[in-house]
Amino acid sequence: MKVFEYLDRISRMHRMLTRQHTGTPSEFASHLGVSRTTLYEMIDELKSRGAPISYSKSSCTFFYTEPFEINVSCSLRPLNHYEETQMTGGNFFGRVLFFRTALAEISI
16 A cells, blocks of 8 residues: 555655665665655655755765654554444445554654
8 A cells, every 4th residue: 555655665764864874865765665756755745844854965865954753653443333424424335444644743
């Protein structure tokens, strides 16, 4: 499922940024399994949410310029009867799972 891949990718990205061990943009993108364009889109998204990300040409790495934390959470659980009827109007297909996620719940 794409959302799980995205959450995993953001978590790996955060760990690499924290360790200041990303490599060049091409290497970083390769480690994450994305294109350079997608890497820069992800960086821009994090920056728009307050992540202080910079790149050092001398060290060939992206890094946080100040301490930063990303909390990613996802929970899966069965629907209770009330939630089932509210979400699907009683439709059978809504009974399988209730999915709630915060794709990138960022705490500064």
